[in-house]
Amino acid sequence: MRTSAESMRPVGWVERSAAHRRGALAAGVRDGLRYVPPILLVALISCAHKVPPKPHSETVDAAAKRVLHAKAxxxxxxxxxxxxxxxxxxxxxxxxxxxxxxxxxxxxxxxxxxxxxxxxxxxxxxxxxxxxxxxxxxxxxxxxxxxxPWYERIKLPGLQYLAWIALGLVLALVAFFVVRAILNRQPQVALDAPVPGAAPAVVAVIEDRGLGEVARLLRRARELAESDVGLALAHLYAAALKHLEEAGLIRWDRTTTNREYVRTIRGKTPIDRPVAELVREVERTKFGHLAPARQTFETLYSRLAPALARGAVLVLLLLATFTSGCGSCEGNPGLDGHAAFTDVLRSQGLEVGSFEMPIDKLSGRDVPVIVDSGDFDFDATVLSALERAMLSGARILVLLAKGVDLPTWPRLKVIDTAAGPLAVDDALAQAGHLPAKAAAYLPDKLALASPKTERDSPEVLVERDGKPFAERWRSQDGEIVFVADRRLIQNASLAVPGNARLAVALAEEIAGPKKAIQFAELGPIFPASSPVDSLERAGLWALVLQALLVLALLVVARGRAFGALRDHESTTRRAFAEHVSALGVQLARRRGSRLAASLYASYALDRLRHRASREAGRDLDALAKDLAPRLGEDEGDVRRLLNDAEGMRMEPNGISVPERDLVLVRRLGQVLWRLQGERGAGHG
Amino acid sequence: MTLSPEPVLPPAPLTPDSFAATFESLAGAISKIVVGQEHVVEEVLVALFAKGHVLIEGVPGLGKTLLVRALSRALSCSFKRIQFTPDLMPSDVTGGNIFDSRENRFQFVQGPVFTQLLLADEVNRAPAKTQAALLEAMQERQVTIDGVERALPRPFITLATQNPIESQGTYALPEAQLDRFLFKLVIKYPEAEIEKQILKLHLAGLDPADFARVGLEPVLDEAGVLAMQLFAESVRVDEAVLDYIVRLVGATRSHRSVFLGASPRASVALVGASRVRAAAEGRDFVVPDDVKDHAASVLRHRLSLHPDAELEGVTTEDVIEALLKEVPVPRSAA
Incomplete structure (x- = not known):
């Protein structure tokens, strides 16, 4: 028998003995260390692609060659x-x-x-x-x-996502049914059977990796089984509760009993029966003061532990789902993508990021921006936004494309011109280690054409055949460099030696001494025409589909309990009529009809005097004389009624006779009602 | 009442399992007659084996009297009924000394309280004086008449029925008497499906005077009842559970809606009922669920609410439910 203080202590998941508490600190540190590897692993997976490579001293050409050497x-x-x-x-x-x-x-x-x-x-x-x-x-x-591959032959690009999602769901379902089939398999040993030789392998795996609270409790239960079977059972039960709570089947609460948990999970999980048996054993130990057998623990452990460990596996699965499929998200590695250019810029020590605000939010406080006209509807709105940004001090590199015609500022037009080498501005050539005649080759022979005025005096950085290929527009603090051919910074372009050098030189020119630049991702804000359009513009399809996959996994893992609505306490207000009814019940219970009748008599007399002539005053006889003809009743009857009412008013604490009290109240009510009708008629 | 000469189940030796089996067969037998009131039947049996008395509240016609009659049949115990009326006198309950002119002396004539199963029908229709006549019988299981204490037969259980307090012509039971009832059970109108079963039972010829016709046979005799009462007293109650009971009952005294909380007698009643519940489930130890299961039945008639709380629509059931959600239960700790 435990001492009172010890046994009465409210507990959380499990009460711990003094021996257990002694090593709590050391065990906590040890357990904490066990969590480090998986956390690091997950963190590394999710962050690896975000870590920029360290800048080194390789040339631009070498960097381009190295980057394009990647299998992507x-x-x-x-x-x-x-x-x-x-x-x-x-x-x-x-x-x-x-x-x-x-x-x-x-x-x-x-x-x-x-x-x-x-x-x-x-x-x-x-x-x-x-x-x-x-x-x-x-x-x-x-x-x-x-x-x-078959999936690349699908005509609609969106279907590729769906195909992958469907494939993932099928695999997840197959895995789920396999695991469930294993869990549902009845153990070969009965409760009192000999101790199994070893715990299931999955338990060992989970224990070794130290995954989660459930695994820690399982491990602790296993350790305690050597010395204190009762405490080991309590730990096993705590692990089961934790698992059930994580699965959304129960909500742990300090006022909920063990058997209420058992009733809650009945029929909702394959481990409902083992948990019920576990509860029985735990309560036999706790409240029945019966020593549990080691073999009982082993049997229950072997039935429960694999299912509980599954929860930890699920956590990993979810983490993997969140972090997978995103290893190469920074740019498109195709022919017309920017991924290689980004990597080459980084290799030259530039910090490359994304400007994820609408372009009209760009200002001089932001890091210089590269704007690819192919990513926008390059119209007057965008140009106006760019001009405002430049005037506020922003530095922008704009890459135009074939066919672009800008009738408003800066009134540029991209034209075809004769083939010829690109002549680079001296300063730019010096900064970018470029020859005066750059060896850059692009598919189209484009150049810029613009009617120059006194006001518009752009600085030509690169020209082709006497026409500008890249020119700089300046304001007081900001500047915009327009480049005639957006293909200059695309992946395939970098395969030509010389192109990379020119592109990097232009980018460095814009980046300035801070050596930081970012790609503009969003155009100006226009309302989306539909939710689908909104998702499309935001580039959230992949995220949404991935979230749906996660939801599907959770549904599969938690079953019907997932997303089930829970009861909530209603806070309805009582209607006034209900209050009156409750008050009446209270008065009736306490034999308070006399009091109620007295209160009503006071009210009724007051109203009658109010409606009688002034000559009647407070005299009851005069009042009766005034009221009788109006009511069409005998004056004596009216006087008797008024006297009864006055008597009731004067003695609220008299003996209650409910029937008599009620008759008086009703009679007074009828008189008031009739007088009210007379008054209404009088008013027409 | 005709007693069965040979009860079906022998009373001893008892184990938790045999207790549970007997309890289950008893409840099953009565539930054949009292359809759709399984919970009430079980509670009445728990009160019987916990040596308690039961107050059953419900409108007329819900089978309260039938329940007691069926119980007496299944237990092979003596049964008497008192119909409480406004003019009922205490001596009509307890009996009294009547002068025998031939013997030229007073002779004691037993009242209907001298029985094993007493049905006090519509107990709240009698004035407090007559209701008080039951106090000693219920608590001491004896009556004192003209200074002479007269023991009541064992087992003794009072099953009182009352109409809802709002009904006309009723008198509220005094708190002292209410406190002596182990349970207050509330019977509500049956659901349609249950009512249909009741009709079928009557079509089959249900006759309260002849239960054998519908297959209700005696399950236990008085010795068996006493043995089960004795066994229930041996069920272990851990200190953690005792602490839980004390905290739960104590919480009724400090609840904002409660004017008068439950007395220590309520704690005793809760322990007794929990013991029987544990034994009825084949255990020789009490778990917190046993306490929770009976908390409402034990406490609902022992709490007086503040008038403003009643006006707000708060009921004793609401208070008990709230307390059960506030007071932590002792959990599994080995």
Whole structure:
């Protein structure tokens, strides 16, 4: 028998003995250390792609070569990819792209005509091959569609996400059913069977990795089983409760009994029966003062522990879901992406980030920005925003594209010009280690054209064939550099030696001494036409789908309990009529009809005097004489009624006779009602 | 009442399991007659084995009298009924000394209280003086008449019924008498499906005077009842559970809505009822659930609420429910 103080102490998950508490600090530190590796692992996974590489002293050309050497840039390495119509422009410089020799082979392949990408027969004829027999026989790959993964042949890009989601769900469901089947398998031993030789392997795995509170409690239960089976059972029960709470099946509360938990989970989890047996044993120990058998603990442990450990696995699964699939999120590694340019900039010591506000929020306080016109509807609104930003001190690099015509400020137009080398401004050449004649080659031979005025005096940084290719507009503090060809900073462009140097030089020119630059991600704010449009603009589809996947996993893991509505305490107010009714009940219970009648008589007499003539005054006889003709009743009856009412008013504490009291109240009420009607009629 | 010569189940030797089996068969037998009131039947049996008395509240026609009759049949115990009326006198309950002119002396004539199962029907229709006549019988299990103490037969249980207090012609029971009831049970109107079963039972020929016709046979005799009462007293109550009971009952005295809290007699009643509940579930120790299960039945008639709380619509059930959600339960600690 325990002492009173010890046994009466309210407990949380589990009460701990003095022996257990002695090592609590050391055990806590040890347990804490066990959590470090998985936490670090998860943190590293989620943060790895965000860590910028350390700047080093390699040249721009070397950096571009190193960056494009990465497998992510498939156009540099994949020998089975075809060239798509919108990328065929790159083929004009493929022979100069010495960093990516596969680009030549890629340009030799065409997309099959049944791809669904061609809107006209003419385009089809030029850009695709009709069937396998017509495919050019190259030494780099057998076929087009045969070498393309199935998911890339799906026509709608959004379906790829759905396909992955569906695949993930199927796999998760399969895993769930397998685990559940294992858990539902009845143990081969009965409660009183011999002790199993060893705990299940999954328990050992979880214990070794130290994952979560449940695993810690399980491990502690296992340790205590050697010395104190009762305490070990309590720990096992605590682990079960923790697991059930994490699964959303129970809500732990200090006023909830063990058996209430058992009733709550009945039929909702495969471990409801083992938990019920565990509760029985725990209560036998605690309240029945019966020593539990070691074999009982072992049996219950073997039935419960695998299921409890599953919870920890689920946590890992969720973490993995959150952190997976995002390893290369910083830019598009395709032909027209910016990923390589970003990496090259970083290799030169520039800090590269994203300007994730709408472009009209850009100001001189922000880090210099690169604006790719291909990412925006490049109209007057955007230009106006850029001009305002420049006037406020912002530094901006704007990359224009073929066909751009800006009738308002800065009244630029991108035009085709004759082929020729790019002549670089001396200062820029010196800063960017560029020759005066830059060896840069882009698919289109573009240049800028603008009617110059006194007011508009941009500084030409790079020119081609006597026409500006890149020019700088300055305000007092800010500046904008317009570049004629946005392809300059695209991945494929960097495969040509010289292009990278020019692009980096322009970026460094804008970045200034702080050596920081960011890509503009959002255009000006315009209301989305629909929720789908909103998600599309925000680029949240992947996140939403991933969240749906997580929800699906939670539903699978927690079953019906997930998302179930819980009762909440209603705070309804009582109606006035209910208050009156309750008051009446109170008076009736306490034999208070006399008091009620007295109060009503006071009220009624007051109202009657108010409605009688002034001559009547406070004299009851005069009042009766005044009221009788109006009521059409005998004066004696009215006088008797008034006397009864006066008597009731004067003695509220007299003997209650409910029937008599009620009759008086009703009679007075009728008189008042009739007088009220007379008054109403009088008023017409 | 005709007693069964041979009860079905022998009283001894008792174990938690045999106690539970007997309890279950007894409850099952009575529930054949009292349809849809399983909880009330179990509570009445708990009170019986805890040596307590039961106050049953409900409007007429819900089977209160039928329940007591069925209980007496299943227990093979003597049964008497007193219909309480405004003009009922205390001697009508206890009996009294009547002068025998032939013997030329006073002779004691037993009142209906001298029985094992006493049904005090509509107890709140009699004035307080007559209600008080039951006080000694219920607490001491004896009556004192003209200075002579007369013991009542064992087992003795009073099952009093009352109409809701708002009914006309009723007198509220005094607190002293209310406190002597172990439980106050509230019977409500049955659901449609249950009512349909009741109709079928009557179509099958249910006759309160002939329960054998519907298959209700004696399950236990008075010796068996006494043995089970004795066994219930041996059920262990851990100090943590005692502490829980004390805290729960004590909390009724400090609740803002309560004018008069539960007395220590309520704590004793809660312990007794919890013991029987534990034994009825095949345990020889009490767990906090046993206490929780009976808290409402034990406490609801022992609490007096502040008038303003009553006006706000607060009921004793609300208070008890709130207390059960406030007072921590002792948990599993080995």
């Amino acid at each position: 840039y498939l156009f540099c390495h994949q020998n089975k990819l075809p060239i798509y119509p919108w990328d065929q422009g790159w083929c004009d410089i493929a022979k100069r792209a010495t960093t990516c020799p596969e680009l030549v082979a890629m340009c030799a392949r065409k997309v099959p005509c049944d791809h669904g990408l061609f809107s006209s027969s003419k385009a089809k004829a030029n850009a695709c091959v009709a069937d396998e027999k017509k495919k050019p026989k190259t030494n780099v790959g057998a076929g087009n569609s045969a070498g393309t």
